[in-house]
Amino acid sequence: MPAENFQALEFLLTRRSRPAKTLAPPVPDRATLRTLLTAAARTPDHGKLEPWRFIVLERAALVVLADRFAECGARNAIEPEKIAKAEAEYRGAHLAVVVVSSPKPSDKIPEIEQVYSAGAVCLALLNAALAAGWGANWISGWMSHxxxxxxxxxxxxxxxxxxxxxxxxxxxxxxERPRPDIDAITTWITT
Known part of the structure; x- marks a missing residue:
């Protein structure tokens, strides 16, 4: 049997994201955030292409971003309530890291695998922040598209x-929220 890391497994079995609207200062300083980004960058990356990058948005940058949501929402026919909710969420935020999917030309690694890797970076950063004792939440939403x-x-x-x-x-x-029924979503193939 392999040696287990019981603490890591227990963390993964019990981890819960924290709603972004419930997060407040203090936030990680740059040195701490660099450690979290370093952990996230250890994500599987076929071909070592690094098909992702980070943009750190501090408090003022989040407010400027929120200022763009009304125009963005109108352009995309988003309901006013959804726009107001997003604006309030980002105006109240203090730190967010944008994980950018940045596919690289490759004859060996399909673009979709590079996109999957960027998604894995999101989860790795989320888990690194939670494991370090911070509250964290992975958001996308209409404005990110x-x-x-x-x-x-x-x-x-x-x-x-x-x-x-x-x-x-x-x-x-x-x-707490309901979790998937593993038996309902798992197929075992034995032959």
């Missing part, structure tokens, strides 16, 4: 937002 928002963040034409990882101090215990 808007060309104007991508341009505001300096993304290239072929880049997309894989997720925004909000990180801060947990102010309330995270709510």
């Amino acid at each position: 808007d060309a104007g928002i991508r341009a505001h963040l300096g993304l290239e034409e072929d880049e997309r937002i894989a997720g925004l990882i909000h990180i801060g101090t947990e102010t309330t215990p995270p709510p």
Whole structure:
């Protein structure tokens, strides 16, 4: 039998994201955040292409981003209530990391596998923040798919937002939610 890391397994079996709206200061300082980003960058990356990158949004940058949501929402026919909710969430945020899916040309590694790797980076960063004792939440949402928002963040034409990882101090215990029924979603093939 392999040697188990019981603490890591227990963490993964019990981890819960913290709603972004419940996160407050303090947030990780740059040195701490670099450690979390380093952990996230250890994500499986076929071909060592690094088909992702990070953009760190501090408090003022999050407010500027929120200022763009009304125009973005109108452009995408988003209901006013959803726009107001997103604006409030980002105006109240103090730190978020944009994980950018940045596929690289490759004859060996299909673009979809590179996109999957960017998604894995989101989860790795989320888990690293939680494991380090911070509250964290992975968000995407309608605004992350808007060309104007991508341009505001300096993304290239072929880049997309894989997720925004909000990180801060947990102010309330995270709510429990139903988890998947493993037997209902698992097929065992033996021959």
